[in-house]
Amino acid sequence: MRTDIPADVTTLLRTAPWLDEALRRGPFRVLDQAVLGPSRLLVVAPADGAARYFVPVLDADPGREATRTADHDRAVVQALRDGLRLPTAAGNVVEFDGGPPPYRGPLPFAPGWSSNALSLVDLGGAAHVHKAYRRMSAGTREPRMMRLMGPGGRTQRWVGDYHYVERDTGRRLPLGVVYAYADGDGLDLPLRHSIRAMWPLLADGVGVAGAVDTVQRGLVDRLPEAGRFLRAFHDELADRLGPAPDFPAERFVAETATRVARLGPLILADDRHPGPVRAAVAAALADELDRQAAAAPGSWPSGATHGDLHLSHFLRAETGAGWRMCLIDLSTPAVDPADPDRADQSPWQDLVSLLRGLEIFTADEFAHQAAIELDVDGDETCRTALLVTAGHPPDTAGWTADRLAVLRRSQAAAQLWARRVRRLLIAGYADPGTEPERQPAWRMFRLRRLVHELDYAYAHDMPYHAAINLRHALETLRPATGEG
Numbered sequence: 001m002r003t004d005i006p007a008d009v010t011t012l013l014r015t016a017p018w019l020d021e022a023l024r025r026g027p028f029r030v031l032d033q034a035v036l037g038p039s040r041l042l043v044v045a046p047a048d049g050a051a052r053y054f055v056p057v058l059d060a061d062p063g064r065e066a067t068r069t070a071d072h073d074r075a076v077v078q079a080l081r082d083g084l085r086l087p088t089a090a091g092n093v094v095e096f097d098g099g100p101p102p103y104r105g106p107l108p109f110a111p112g113w114s115s116n117a118l119s120l121v122d123l124g125g126a127a128h129v130h131k132a133y134r135r136m137s138a139g140t141r142e143p144r145m146m147r148l149m150g151p152g153g154r155t156q157r158w159v160g161d162y163h164y165v166e167r168d169t170g171r172r173l174p175l176g177v178v179y180a181y182a183d184g185d186g187l188d189l190p191l192r193h194s195i196r197a198m199w200p201l202l203a204d205g206v207g208v209a210g211a212v213d214t215v216q217r218g219l220v221d222r223l224p225e226a227g228r229f230l231r232a233f234h235d236e237l238a239d240r241l242g243p244a245p246d247f248p249a250e251r252f253v254a255e256t257a258t259r260v261a262r263l264g265p266l267i268l269a270d271d272r273h274p275g276p277v278r279a280a281v282a283a284a285l286a287d288e289l290d291r292q293a294a295a296a297p298g299s300w301p302s303g304a305t306h307g308d309l310h311l312s313h314f315l316r317a318e319t320g321a322g323w324r325m326c327l328i329d330l331s332t333p334a335v336d337p338a339d340p341d342r343a344d345q346s347p348w349q350d351l352v353s354l355l356r357g358l359e360i361f362t363a364d365e366f367a368h369q370a371a372i373e374l375d376v377d378g379d380e381t382c383r384t385a386l387l388v389t390a391g392h393p394p395d396t397a398g399w400t401a402d403r404l405a406v407l408r409r410s411q412a413a414a415q416l417w418a419r420r421v422r423r424l425l426i427a428g429y430a431d432p433g434t435e436p437e438r439q440p441a442w443r444m445f446r447l448r449r450l451v452h453e454l455d456y457a458y459a460h461d462m463p464y465h466a467a468i469n470l471r472h473a474l475e476t477l478r479p480a481t482g483e484g
């Protein structure tokens with residue numbers, strides 16, 4: 001088989017937004033290919049050979065991607081209906097499996113940025129999503145998880161999937177999945193409406209607590225429901241996957257210690273912020289680690305996770321009698337008992353991730369509001385909020401006492417608003433009388449998540465996000481108590 005690559009496919013890959021920037025430079029090789037109707041399915045390896053990518057292109061015009069075109073979607077759906085086994089040029093097979101209703105046509109869909117290729121299609125009169133994975137990996141478990149969990153109704157209903165099956169190893173790498181469209185918006189939508197309704201009340205002189213009460217009136221019943229839904233999802237996952245091994249708490253704490261130690265010097269070297277602020281954050285992280293590591297271990301819930309839970313993967317639709325909910329993009333990191341990573345999961349990690357998503361969402365909304373009210377950009381808002389939280393005066397021009405008072409009040413209001421959302425969600429999730437947030441396991445999961453976010457912000461030079469995460473790290477030292 002020829003492994004050189006048509007020039008126009010190279011051009012396509014050089015500008016592909018879904019490919020890591022470093023890999024876009026090429027060169028590329030075609031490792032395998034097969035023709036499916038109007039499409040040529042390419043298996044492409046960038047120069048380092050570390051990963052393989054699934055790149056369907058138009059057979060008649062290989063410089064154009066076939067994904068998200070009607071002809072390609074139609075061909076894939078038909079192949080699923082036929083249970084097609086499509087031999088490839090290098091002697092492997094693409095296996096199609098499922099029973100989707102017949103293809104009728106494309107539907108408009110704007111899912112926003114995603115690392116994969118998603119299109120919305122009309123199958124037998126109902127909306128379905130065709131999701132094609134760009135990166136080929138046996139670690140993509142979404143189709144399998146959807147088959148497992150779809151019948152319970154807490155994630156999308158699977159109707160078909162297709163895999164690249166290696167002849168020599170028998171390994172099956174998911175290439176795509178088709179599922180019934182789960183109607184709804186992310187949890188961020190009602191939250192955004194709520195927090196954005198708060199600012200005008202504050203401007204009219206309503207007190208912070210009263211304003212939060214008012215704008216959360218529509219959420220006080222719904223958010224505990226959402227918490228219960230997530231708990232039921234975890235219970236179902238545990239039922240379907242069988243007994244989970246104990247969570248390796250000791251190893252997790254040791255690994256977290258290593259990561260905190262590695263992050264400290266990065267924070268201390270971050271000269272965008274005054275030295276004492278950096279020192280305070282580094283100390284906050286180290287203190288939190290020491291305190292939680294020294295505490296009585298408490299319980300470490302074990303069990304499989306969603307694996308990538310954030311507000312927009314938590315869909316909800318108002319039905320009049322409550323929310324209909326659905327968790328999408330199941331990314332469970334390991335499911336097989338023999339997989340060494342199987343134990344490294346705790347359902348609390350999902351809830352902690354979701355709540356970190358909430359905190360970051362709130363910081364974004366706070367920055368958005370500051371831009372309107374104070375005419376400052378997000379970087380400046382987040383940086384100044386960090387300094388103020390650390391007890392350090394602002395060190396950039398224009399922060400008069402009045403302006404600073406507005407910033408502080410918005411920050412306090414945003415914090416109280418988020419704290420109540422968090423408590424409502426946890427109240428629905430947790431067993432009565434338990435306080436997960438006080439458990440060392442919870443605090444350790446939260447710390448680890450923060451360290452991960454900060455590592456990412458430093459590795460990708462994202463000062464806005466770094467300032468938010470540094471502030472949140474600092475707030476960990478002074479956990480919210482009392483009112484709220």
Ligand SMILES: Nc1ncnc2c1ncn2[C@@H]1O[C@H](COP(=O)(O)OP(=O)(O)OP(=O)(O)O)[C@@H](O)[C@H]1O
Nearest residue numbers: 111114115116129156180181182183184312328329
């Ligand atoms: N069933 C659905 N109902 C409504 N919206 C959906 C559905 N499936 C996907 N979407 C929309 O498409 C977006 C991307 O889907 P998804 O998260 O599955 O893709 P992804 O490529 O895995 O994304 P990421 O790169 O964030 O992991 C979702 O955040 C959501 O906005």
Ligand SMILES: [Mg+2]
Nearest residue numbers: 115308329331
């Ligand atoms: Mg994903």
